[in-house]
Amino acid sequence: MARAPREERVENTVSIRSGGARWLHAPSPLLVIVLVLLCLGGLLSLPLTVPIGPSYWDLFIYFDAANRIFDGQMPSVDFFAPVGPLGYWLFAFLIKLWPNAQPLLLVQWSLLLITAPLMVLVSIDVDRRSRGLALALLIPFLVFSVLPVNIEEYSHFPSLDGYGIYNRQGAELLYVLTSALVLVRGRKTQLAVVALAALALFLAKITGFIGGMGLCLFAFAAGRLAFPVALGAGVVFMAGLAALELLFGIVSAYIADIATLVSINEGELLPRFLQAASIHFSVFAAGGLLVLVLLFIEMGASARPADGARAGAIARVQRFLDRDWLWLAVTLFVGLFFETQNTGGQGFIFLWPVLLVILGHANRYHGRRLVALLALVGATALPTTVDIVARSARALVGQVKYERLEHDHLKTLGSVNQRSEFMDHAKAMLDIYARYPAPYEALAEAGQLPSFTLYTDPDFQLTWLMSVDEAADAILKLEAQSGQRFATIMNLNFVNPFPWLLDRHATRLIAIGADPFRAVPPPSEAVLAEVAKTDLVLYPKCPVTTANQALLDIYRKGLTGHRVVSLTPCWDAYVRGDITLSR
Known part of the structure; x- marks a missing residue:
């Protein structure tokens, strides 16, 4: 130069x-x-799959955003976003063209x-x-x-x-x-x-x-x-x-x-x-x-x-x-x-x-x-x-012998694979989280995770996907039994894939990519009002974590009109008070 x-x-x-x-x-x-x-x-x-890796759930923020965009919501205007709107707009556009594409590849190439x-x-x-x-x-x-x-x-x-x-x-x-x-x-x-x-x-x-x-x-x-x-x-x-x-x-x-x-x-x-x-x-x-x-x-x-x-x-x-x-x-x-x-x-x-x-x-x-x-x-x-x-x-070479994730309700979110040992470990941990919650609750009360690198462990990412699949199935069964349909669904977790997976609406104004320690502002009265109007608010417990507890505390004032229902051993559901669950 x-x-x-x-x-x-x-x-x-x-x-x-x-x-x-x-x-x-x-x-x-x-x-x-x-x-x-x-x-x-x-x-x-x-119909490609890719080997799931560390913190893979970051990818699912795009599905939450795309679902909101299709609902007419605007990033930053109708929901709090950790970054600018461009990536969400591009992904929403391309997923209309390739609805069955492997999502990581679609996001990367958008x-x-x-x-x-x-x-x-x-x-x-x-x-x-x-x-x-x-x-x-x-x-x-x-x-x-x-x-x-x-x-x-x-x-x-x-x-x-x-x-x-x-x-x-x-x-x-x-x-x-x-x-x-x-x-x-x-x-x-x-x-x-x-x-x-x-x-x-x-x-x-x-x-x-x-x-x-x-x-x-x-x-x-x-x-x-x-x-x-x-x-x-x-x-x-x-x-x-x-x-x-x-x-x-x-x-x-x-x-x-x-x-x-x-x-x-x-x-x-x-x-x-x-x-x-x-x-x-x-x-x-x-x-x-x-x-x-x-x-x-x-x-x-x-x-x-x-x-x-x-x-x-x-x-x-x-x-x-x-x-x-x-x-x-x-x-x-x-x-x-x-x-x-x-x-x-x-x-x-x-x-x-x-x-x-x-x-x-x-x-x-x-x-x-x-x-x-x-x-x-x-x-x-x-x-x-x-x-x-x-x-x-x-x-690319390693996944030749990998096992695909089996699921019923994850759509393309489940287009992943990993070693069979990871799959077996993830299934075992999901069962252990549900049967023995006390140690993980104690860790959360102490402000600790089960592992300092929990979210970067591929087997945790698999466990999380399995639990989401389980929760989606439980929601559909609850609706079938009660004759109700939960039109808006919120998740007290880092990401909320449920509106996309079940073709529902997401709660307006709340943060997506909800890291309560870095990217979730104190809720205003308007935000709490939107939470109060939400039909179903999910709380994951496999395992209980400090982040999920913090999100529950942040939005607790908006949930006073909801009642708690045990959806599965891994999920509690806060159902809006005026919704009847018995026929």
Whole structure:
């Protein structure tokens, strides 16, 4: 990114063009994207299962949101959401097209409705200069977009990650935005991609948007984002937000939700930076060393020709900032900031476009400097890519001998498999939770889980699905016996799949993705009134947990008019007082 003297820029241009000639017979980026999208569409049409992994139930938040959207509810306006509405809208749209698709794959690939067209624009612009560069930019993006696997690994057994989806989407959008800032030359293309990527980031993950705006500000200061382009992108971005606010009132409601989440999760930022740096130490350390090496090489190089006398202060500032080591340092910091708020995702993948630019300048270096440069670029880029591909391949191969989950009422939520030993353990634990509740109640009273990593254990995720299937069956039997139909169903648990599974309505205004310690605000009178109107409120007991107890306490005032019924040994049901259960 550091602008070379005029003669050097000419040599680089010739090198890029001649390099492009060697890729003459390579497929065009547009063809690659089209073929990949067609393959993904075909896979969504098949009855696939995937190996269930840690915290897989995060995925089911999307079903709760989609069910509410189909009911006419608006994210942030009609229910409290942990992130922006974009991911929920995309999933709701695609599940109408592929109702029987494996849900993790559907969620993972839904963002391609936004990112694929933007990457087409980026790839066409880059392809005009170098097909090799365009493919080197596009192929990693497609790998990250297609594979539902995080950098973090919370299970030693082959599986796919149903958690961290919001964070993966944010990182993939940042990849597109960074590509536009450092590699796109066409002003119209850059304007369109920057504006739409920024809008998507705002509506998907606010911390990703903040990081992306940091990149945009640096690109503007370094002269990579011209003032007319920046102004036009800002106008398009604000127009999009204004339209959403006027039509749905969603922007102000979303901002209010963000403010509430910030107030709930107040804490020191420095420890989070240290934690993010430690989790991603291999990439962050290698990238940091690369920054230092590039800076050292530049400091040891002969001075650049002085700017012409007519060059103004702005041009000199831009020339100073537009350097490879500064770009890498800023992108690393943005990546670290983004990861301070994440517990899973594809951290730092948007370093890739910056590293490609650095590799494009490799002809400036020789000998040990070139070796150091190439080694550190590889050390920064490859661990993430290799790990994601390897874990995905392991999950694909490992599931050959896995057992499918048997169920009656889970629809596509049950499209999972796992080792037979896990299945047997999950069935046994469900029975033990129901027959011997006292130890788990004692643990909950002490503020402890049965295991510190309970939610990341695949067998717990299987137990939870089995218990949901059992509860759905019990609800249908209760309705058949009483002649009643519970139109609205709420679940005092992290997720509420029952309205989707039983084709019912969800309680308005309450939080989805209900982590009572991080993402559930104190209920207002309006929220409690909606809870009071709910026909059936479920309370899971296999096992009793501190989180479920906390949710019961949060909404208890809204349940004073309900009576408790033992639905199954694993579930209590709070039935609205005016509903008669006997014929």
